[in-house]
Amino acid sequence: MPRNILVVGELAGGQPSSTTLELLSGAAGLAEGGTVSVTLLGTGATAAAAGCAGATTAYANDDAGYDTFNGERWLTALTAACDQASPDVILIGQTTAGREIGPRLAHRRGSAVAMDCTSIVAEGGAIKAQRPAYGGNALATYAFATSPAVATVRAKSWDAVPGAAPSSTVALPGAGESRTNVTGKEQVVAEGLQLQDAKVVISGGRGLGSAEAFSVVEDLAAAIGKDKAAVGASRAAVDLGWYPPSQQVGLTGKVVTPDVYFAVAISGASQHMAGCSGSKVIVAINRDADANIFGFAKYGIVGDYKTVVPAIIEELKK
Amino acid sequence: MHIVVCAKQIPDPETPPSAFRIDAASNKVVPAQGIAPVLSQFDGIAAEAALRIKEANAGSKVTVISLGADSAAAAIKQVLAMGADEGVLLNDPAFEDGDSYTTAKTLAAAIKKLGDVDAVFCGRQAADWDMGQVGLLIAEELGWPVSIIAKGVTSGGAGLQVQRVLEDGYENVETPLPAVVTVSNEFGEPRYPKLPQIMAAAKKTVTQWKTEDLGLSAGEVGKAGSRLKLETLSLPPKGGAVELMPGDTPAEQAAALVAKLRADKIL
Numbered sequence A: 001m002p003r004n005i006l007v008v009g010e011l012a013g014g015q016p017s018s019t020t021l022e023l024l025s026g027a028a029g030l031a032e033g034g035t036v037s038v039t040l041l042g043t044g045a046t047a048a049a050a051g052c053a054g055a056t057t058a059y060a061n062d063d064a065g066y067d068t069f070n071g072e073r074w075l076t077a078l079t080a081a082c083d084q085a086s087p088d089v090i091l092i093g094q095t096t097a098g099r100e101i102g103p104r105l106a107h108r109r110g111s112a113v114a115m116d117c118t119s120i121v122a123e124g125g126a127i128k129a130q131r132p133a134y135g136g137n138a139l140a141t142y143a144f145a146t147s148p149a150v151a152t153v154r155a156k157s158w159d160a161v162p163g164a165a166p167s168s169t170v171a172l173p174g175a176g177e178s179r180t181n182v183t184g185k186e187q188v189v190a191e192g193l194q195l196q197d198a199k200v201v202i203s204g205g206r207g208l209g210s211a212e213a214f215s216v217v218e219d220l221a222a223a224i225g226k227d228k229a230a231v232g233a234s235r236a237a238v239d240l241g242w243y244p245p246s247q248q249v250g251l252t253g254k255v256v257t258p259d260v261y262f263a264v265a266i267s268g269a270s271q272h273m274a275g276c277s278g279s280k281v282i283v284a285i286n287r288d289a290d291a292n293i294f295g296f297a298k299y300g301i302v303g304d305y306k307t308v309v310p311a312i313i314e315e316l317k318k
Numbered sequence B: 001m002h003i004v005v006c007a008k009q010i011p012d013p014e015t016p017p018s019a020f021r022i023d024a025a026s027n028k029v030v031p032a033q034g035i036a037p038v039l040s041q042f043d044g045i046a047a048e049a050a051l052r053i054k055e056a057n058a059g060s061k062v063t064v065i066s067l068g069a070d071s072a073a074a075a076i077k078q079v080l081a082m083g084a085d086e087g088v089l090l091n092d093p094a095f096e097d098g099d100s101y102t103t104a105k106t107l108a109a110a111i112k113k114l115g116d117v118d119a120v121f122c123g124r125q126a127a128d129w130d131m132g133q134v135g136l137l138i139a140e141e142l143g144w145p146v147s148i149i150a151k152g153v154t155s156g157g158a159g160l161q162v163q164r165v166l167e168d169g170y171e172n173v174e175t176p177l178p179a180v181v182t183v184s185n186e187f188g189e190p191r192y193p194k195l196p197q198i199m200a201a202a203k204k205t206v207t208q209w210k211t212e213d214l215g216l217s218a219g220e221v222g223k224a225g226s227r228l229k230l231e232t233l234s235l236p237p238k239g240g241a242v243e244l245m246p247g248d249t250p251a252e253q254a255a256a257l258v259a260k261l262r263a264d265k266i267l
């Protein structure tokens, strides 16, 4: 059954974000002969539209007033795009913008949104959205009683695929009024390699016992290579002030899908696993053999991180 | 200032996965034995944020509203014990098994009925379904501005100053009133009520409103009015068995691990 899909795209460094490309690849599979369109807002949007592989139409506006995400400004533009594209399905990334746009746009279109989905399929002509619930302890599947079916989608739920550039670009209105105003911004990003880009993520948990102990985890990252490994943390460790919130992995933190994920002194609560269970290999280091993390790990070492992690660093030097 | 806090009672999210059960026939979570339901964590934090503004602004008032069954009165009492002034329970069999939309619509109707509300504080997400949308939908229902995932909120400027958590830092947002704000754990811990406050809260009456009290009809609330239909609820697939690294010393175990990762060509 052909259906029209609209992807709410986002820019990263003047290009469509990796999540945007993933959504476009998912959209291609759901369209079944319908149209795939994409929206891009902010400086460089029109030029970046060429990189939106798989979309036939791009709706864009280069107004710098869109650069800092503002829900009300974006909603006006996205509503205009919806009026023209008449989507049956709207796909949005589970990002800072997506968390706000998803519910508000769905409501303005008289429909509903499923948040933080990990799979969207067309089954018997209907859209079904699957998402973790209960902190990851359960999987829920939803159908939509209203149209359009709106979903925010977790990063890496689809693999980006190459495709043709959009054949037409339609201009959206420029940024208008908003009742809320951003008065300042403070960037807090870890230096160097970002968590989501790292091939290896090493996360520390409450079991480390102190902020200082994170240096052991950082040493392991350095031994693997600063260009390959980044350091994350559980929420318990972040809440204790041991590591910056920007490095939190999990349901209310970042979602990472590295080749190897080291969980050091982390118990493996479902809400933490929600952020790392897509990793190719999980390595657990925990002194409690019954810790939940061993249910997710491929490789495990039961022991005290204080001796195990330095031993791994030593071994890597060989 | 009159602030409404929306508070939900949920199964304890710290329930160990081993005690987590689903009844496939009803698509519902089976309450774990001996583990009492709790106030959703972020809602306690939203209450804390509201109470701090109340304390900083003489003459302010905080009302806590919950949509839930009889047992949800406990969540309301907890926020009353923290220092909220009044509690309202939206309790009607017709409200059951709704989606985020009907929940927000019902809560918004109650907020309209209260009439003099300046701000609504919600949690960033209810820690059962983890949707994170009721606050936004209340804002849309009421036509109010909204700021989500706050780590700080104070009154001032045009109305409220909200510090929002972003993926790569924070931003300061100014919003006029009335407004909706959703609060995240970065705000900090909620206060623990003391015994006299708990006893005083226990004596307070909680107002109860049903569908007709809110000017709604049975067809537009709960399951009947839902737009999102839960089809299945299941346990996620289990991972394979863990391979524990052999060896009597950390050095031997570490050697085994590094050998495995190198053999798998991932390190």
Ligand SMILES: Cc1cc2nc3c(=O)[nH]c(=O)nc-3n(C[C@H](O)[C@H](O)[C@H](O)COP(=O)(O)OP(=O)(O)OC[C@H]3O[C@@H](n4cnc5c(N)ncnc54)[C@H](O)[C@@H]3O)c2cc1C
Pocket (backbone or CB within 6 Å): A135, A204, A205, A206, A207, A208, A233, A234, A235, A236, A237, A248, A249, A250, A251, A252, A253, A254, A264, A265, A266, A267, A268, A269, A270, A271, A272, A275, A285, A286, A287, A288, A291, A303, A304, A305, A306, B013, B014, B041, B126, B127
């Ligand atoms: C709605 C909601 C959202 C949440 N979101 C997130 C999220 O995004 N990310 C997240 O991480 N959590 C999140 N949580 C919290 C989550 O439920 C857990 O509380 C948290 O992940 C626990 O962190 P931890 O594993 O570091 O600590 P703990 O559970 O305390 O585990 C510490 C572990 O360290 C081990 N240990 C102790 N000492 C040593 C030692 N010397 N050597 C080796 N091992 C040792 C212990 O055996 C234990 O297994 C969320 C919770 C809720 C309710």
Ligand SMILES: Nc1ncnc2c1ncn2[C@@H]1O[C@H](COP(=O)(O)O)[C@@H](O)[C@H]1O
Pocket (backbone or CB within 6 Å): B005, B006, B007, B008, B009, B040, B042, B043, B046, B065, B066, B067, B068, B100, B103, B107, B121, B122, B123, B124, B125, B126, B127, B129, B130, B131, B132, B133, B134, B135
């Ligand atoms: N049944 C309810 N009663 C009161 N408040 C609720 C209810 N459901 C959701 N909320 C509020 O909306 C927030 C987000 O919920 P959700 O969109 O379900 O994740 C919660 O943290 C609460 O503040």
